[in-house]
Amino acid sequence: DIQMTQSPSSLSASAGDRVTITCRASQGISNYLAWYQQKPGKVPELLIYAASTLQSGVPSRFSGSGSGTDFTLTISSLQPEDVATYYCQKYGSAPRTFGRGTKVEIK
Amino acid sequence: QVQLQQWGAGLLQPSETLSLTCAVYSGSFSGYYWSWIRQPPGKGLEWIGEINHRGSTNYNPSLKSRVTMSVDTSQNHISLKLSSVAAADTGIYYCARRGVVAAAGQLDYWGQGTLVTVSS
Numbered sequence: 001d002i003q004m005t006q007s008p009s010s011l012s013a014s015a016g017d018r019v020t021i022t023c024r025a026s027q028g029i030s031n032y033l034a035w036y037q038q039k040p041g042k043v044p045e046l047l048i049y050a051a052s053t054l055q056s057g058v059p060s061r062f063s064g065s066g067s068g069t070d071f072t073l074t075i076s077s078l079q080p081e082d083v084a085t086y087y088c089q090k091y092g093s094a095p096r097t098f099g100r101g102t103k104v105e106i107k
Numbered sequence: 108q109v110q111l112q113q114w115g116a117g118l119l120q121p122s123e124t125l126s127l128t129c130a131v132y133s134g135s136f137s138g139y140y141w142s143w144i145r146q147p148p149g150k151g152l153e154w155i156g157e158i159n160h161r162g163s164t165n166y167n168p169s170l171k172s173r174v175t176m177s178v179d180t181s182q183n184h185i186s187l188k189l190s191s192v193a194a195a196d197t198g199i200y201y202c203a204r205r206g207v208v209a210a211a212g213q214l215d216y217w218g219q220g221t222l223v224t225v226s227s
Binding site: 001032034036038043044045046049050055085087089091092093094095096097098099100101 | 142144151152153154156157165166167168201205209210212213214215217218219220
């Protein structure tokens with residue numbers, strides 16, 4: 001099975017900073033990758049799919065890139081409301097594995 | 108607006124069978140796969156498996172021997188059963204929708220989650 005490795009596991013940044021989270025697949029997955037945001041105590045929400053397509057309603061400060069095995073989620077200017085854990089997921093074939101998550105905090 | 112509403116027993120004893128149901132309101136039922144995901148307390152998301160309206164399933168290999176998913180197309184319900192539960196099965200269980208084709212496989216709608224606790 002394909003494994004999804006996220007890094008870092010947590011980060012702390014100041015409001016306004018550019019934040020980058022990486023997700024690496026153990027084998028190529030084309031662009032069949034999604035990013036989810038889970039705020040504390042809330043249900044996960046879809047942020048990005050097809051590696052780089054923003055889900056409707058998601059602020060434009062979020063962006064995704066990558067293809068094959070290496071993917072990136074970028075928050076161009078971190079806002080207090082972005083405090084959350086972010087998960088990548090491969091979805092092109094089963095099992096549709098999630099990364100272990102990256103917890104983002106504000107300094 | 109698609110809504111997923113889920114329910115089921117929240118407290119189980121070890122060795123019992125977990126049973127959850129997820130109802131789909133609005134939108135197409137047959138045009139999607141319906142997934143189950145779980146999250147142990149303080150930990151990450153784990154994909155359990157999925158089912159479509161024809162009953163075709165895919166399960167996580169790590170849980171396959173204990174998982175059964177079913178579908179009731181007359182009520183637009185999907186169900187999850189997990190047998191022989193243990194404390195490690197404690198967590199929040201979510202149902203979610205994904206597209207049928209690989210290119211549309213993202214989970215775009217989620218249920219509210221059901222906390223299941225396994226304890227003697």
